[in-house]
Amino acid sequence: MLTSILAKSTCAACKFCCSFRRQSLWETPIFDEETMKKLQELYPSAKFRPAGNSGHSYTFDISDAYKTQDPEEEALCPFLDPNHGCALPPELKPFDCKIWPLRAVQHSEPDNSKKLAVALTPTCPAINKVPLERVRELAESGLGQQILDYAASHPDIIKESSEFLSNIIYK
Template structure:
């Protein structure tokens, strides 16, 4: 979904979006039941919990510098290929609720996009991606996360929640 602006090679080398510490474990993606099954077939010990109609990983308490890696992450990348959860397909863009409105924000840990001009990132959203994100969130409100301080707001939805 972001191939025009973010290279697959950069993502494959980085993988920061697939590894979580105790401070960003809230960012784990929301999965469909079908994707949960695919992951469980490959990684039988993987557990999920429901979240507003979707599923997220059951992650135990992380201590210190302990990390949680997405069970779909393999040595060659994501086992789900192009069938990744929507959260993953739009990352580092995030959809969050900010003051009663949905907004598209940017995760600052993605070096590849974070150092680009904000105008380029916003223009890419305005070229159609924002409409797709908001439309998906209409059907799957479970992907909308509460606003987390430090995420630059790039674009507010035109209509209130």
């Protein structure tokens, strides 16, 4: 979450981005191999699966956490403390989570070329109450370039742009 424009108390009451329906599992955050191995030691019951194309990235596997066939059922991130929020220290928290509700995407330009860009997800209820100009200012103050630089060196975090991820705020 973007702590500079989202209140921790708001997120503590929400936790939307730390729980996932089956159709949202593509959004689970990416861990590098070193972090994944540290988390395996700290949380032996957490399961991981490979993610992305590099062969060096992982995400948690909560596919067997669902109790019903209801597509609306949410399964929690294994690192979410329901009472206190994310249990991970900053050095183990995935970049994806630090920048949510922003995402690095491959954006299609009018000439059909692809360009790395930063998109705003539409599902965070709190960011939708923040003026879009404020989010753009934050991106333009350095965060947008930081996300593009990180994505260039960690391409497994890059999502395909889609109608869902069409609100481009920095490129």
